[in-house]
Structures are given as structure tokens and as C-alpha cells.
Amino acid sequence: MRHVLAALLLTAASLGCAHSGTMGTEASRDPLDRAESAKATGKVDDAIAACRQALAADPKRLDAWRLLVQLHAESGKLTEVTAELKAKLAAAPNDDALHYALGLAYFAQTGTAGDLALREFEQAEKLQPSQAEYPFRLGVGYFELERYPEALVPLKRAVALAPGTAKYHVPLGLTLARLDRKKEALAEFRALLGLKPSGKDVKLAQQALERFEDPLRDIPHAESDNVKRGIDWLHQADQPQQAIATFQDVLDRFPDLAPVHTLLGLAYERLDQSGPAVEHLTRAIELRPDAALPYLYLGELYYSKQKPERADDYFHKAVERNPLLDRAWGRLGDLAMQRGDGAAAITDLKNAVVLTPDDADSHKALAQAFELAGQYAQAEDCLRGLVDRAPKDLDARLRLGFLYAALFHKATTTDERGRRSAQAQACFQKVLDQQPENVAASRALQQLRQAAE
Secondary structure, rough: OOOOOOOHHHOHHHHHHHHOOOOOOOOOOOOHHHHHHHHHHHOOHHHHHHHHHHHHHOOOHHHHHHHHHHHHHHHOHHHHHHHHHHHHHOOOOOOOHHHHHHHHHHHHOOOOHHHHHHHHHHHHHHHHHOOOOOHHHHHHHHHOOOOOHHHHHHHHHHHOOOOOHHHHHHHHHHEEEEEOOOHHHHHHHHHHOOOOOOOHHHHHHHHHHHHOOOOOOOOHHHHHHHHHHHHHHHHHHHOHHHHHHHHHHHHHHHHHHHHHHHHHHHHHHHOOOOOHHHHHHHHHHHOOOOOOOHHHHHHHHHHHOOOHHHHHHHHHHHHHHOOOHHHHHHHHHHHHHHHHOOOHHHHHHHHHHHHHOOOHHHHHHHHHHHHHHOOHHHHHHHHHHHHHOOOHHHHHHHHHHHHHHHHHOOOOHHHHHHHHHOOOOOHHHHHHHHHOHHHHHHHHHHHHHHHHO
16 A cells, blocks of 8 residues: 555645745755756756755755655665765764655665665664754654554644644544544644645545545445446446446345445436435445435535535535535535625635636636625635636636625725726726626626716
């Protein structure tokens, strides 16, 4: 199971190596920014030189050591950097950063170097016990070696030292999940929602929780092929009738398999047969009340039937059991907006955005929630961010134009009215430049010009 968290050991970009906000000429940029740029274009020697420049300025810079070791690993020069680090440690045996870097170099090797890596991480932590990165790396090392009970203690130390660092919660949650301590794992993954996890962090956490929902996890071995066949009918072939027959055949022999009831309920839902769908999903909940998916599917069913109160209840129960269900958070945000609760919508949709940072619709929905709550500056930031990232997203630009138009009508000074009118008109005109037939933009622009006269 090695390499589940291998990226966390070396990949500098996901661990805060690249520093944002470094503007200016190439020479004035942070050396590690230049190293990342050189690495991205295949200029390994230039990247290594930039890392060494960063370390010359600050020998304790751990992100520079991570990237330096990673570059040597990817270019087949691990022996070289390992020998260098050993020589440096011979001269400075109490340098915690050097022990850390040597641990990374050992762990990047294949074979039996894992225990050597752990020893170096342990020594680094002894020398600098307040540095959360060291127990974090030690815990990840144990996890990669599938020594989960031993991973738990240092990972807890890392989180205690830096509770606001998203990446530290992920391997702790994964370790707890491997030890079947689901409640504690959920607490760690739930903490991610209030932090700023990377996409990689979110994906790892979601995969860990999916393991608890694995429909094959509790299936008797003799029935696993039948359940797989039913899943293929449902998801690959899109033949829910065939899936129903297959799942029902399994339940005839084993009537208390909760995952099969869930799958059967989902198949009936696909056919818009609400009665049996509710029956089987409810039975799945009775058999396994801690599983999130039956609640999610029931929430979707009631949402589609325009029963918002029941849908809201089931979506909330789903995220209680799995806080990383982005679809449930998105639905909860939508339902909150339907009932005019902007504050609740903001909370729910912020979670959806954390879990789906590249989904434009989530950002648009969050902007709408901010506007509903009267938080216009935040709504503007959401939409401007979308427009900056995706200039061809005309819907985002149109929404921004409507926000500016609303602010124009709310403005109480001549200067503010003029500024908002100009912003709105510019948005609508840019939409029309690319889509001249856009009726909404054309009408809004005309009305705005008339109101501004």
C-alpha cells in the first residue's frame, strides 16, 4: 500500500513550497518560485541551483529541502544528495533540518531505507520538538509503511502543534480510518472544511471515507461477483432494470445486506419509482445507520419531488456521517437560498466550494448567497475571481454585471452611482461583444443607460 501518501513526503507544491505574491523581475522573485518554474519546464539543474540559493539564504528552510530532495529523486540523483547530506551531518550532527532532509532522501529510496528515514525524522523532532513538520513526516512515514498504530501518535502531535494546517489533518484522518476509528476520522476530515485544504488533500480524505461506504466491503465473498455485476448494470450500462434483478437475487439469499439495499434503492430511483426506492433506502439506514449514502440518495429523491423540508433533513444527516459530500452541501445551500436563509446558504456553499474549488457553479451559487445576505463585497469577490480565472465564462460576467447594476440602484452618492453604472455597463458590453444575441445583457444594458441618464 506504499505511496498512498508518497506525494505528502516530497511534493513541495502541495505543501506550501511555492510562495504567492512574489511579483517583480525574475531576479527579485523568491528562489523557490524560480525553482518551481524551472522544474515545470524541465530545467532540473536550474531548479536545483535555485533551491541551493534559497538554502544559502536560510539553511532551515524546509520547503527548499523538500524540493531539493524531490528534484534529485526525479532525476535519478538520490545517491548524490544522500551522500551530501551525510557529509553535512557529520560536520553538524545537531542540525534538525539536515536530519529532516536526509529522512526525505532515505524515504525516496526503494528497498529497506524506510526505517532509516524514520530514525532521521525522530532525530529532527528531538532537536526541534516545536516544529510540527517533523512529527508530521514521521507519522506519514509510518503510514506509508502500513504501521498505522505507530503513525497515530506523531500525527496527533503534529495536529496539536499546528491545528490550523489542513495537510496535517489528512494523514491523521486516514490513519484513524485504517484503524476503523470512523468517528475520530470524521472529526479530522470535518476540520478541513474550516481550513484551506489543497485539492489533493480533499481527494485523499474523500477516498478514505469512500472506503467506509464501499458496497463490497461487507458482502459475502460468494456474492461479490453478483454485486459487481449489478453495479456494472447500474453505472456502466445504465440498465437499472437489470441491476434491480441482480440485486434482488442477492437479497433473496442475504436479506440484511445494507449496501445492496442502498444500491437497489438507487436503481429504483433511477426509474423514478419512489415507493420501492424509499423502502430499500430506509431499510439500508435501519441496517447501517452510520452510512451516509442512503441519506444522500433519499435527500436527492425528496429534492427532485420538491419536498424541501424532508430533503434538507436527509442532506444534513448525510453530511453528519460524511462531511466531505460536496453534492449534499451544494443541495443544502440551494435549499437555504430557497427559504431565504442567506447565512445558512453561505455556510453550506462555502463547504461545497472547499470540496469543489474548480467548479464554477459552486462559486456562482456562493456569490448568490452572499448577495442574498447583503454581503455585496464578498459576492463581488466571488464573481470577479471567476471572471479573472475564466474570462470566457459569460455567465459569470453577466452575473457580475447584474450585481453591479443592483449596487448602482442601491448607491446613495453620485460618484458611487457613476462607478457602479460604468462597471455594470462594461460587463454587459463584454458579454455582447462575444455574444451579440444575448437578450439579457442587451436589455440590462439598455435599462441601465436609461436609468443613468
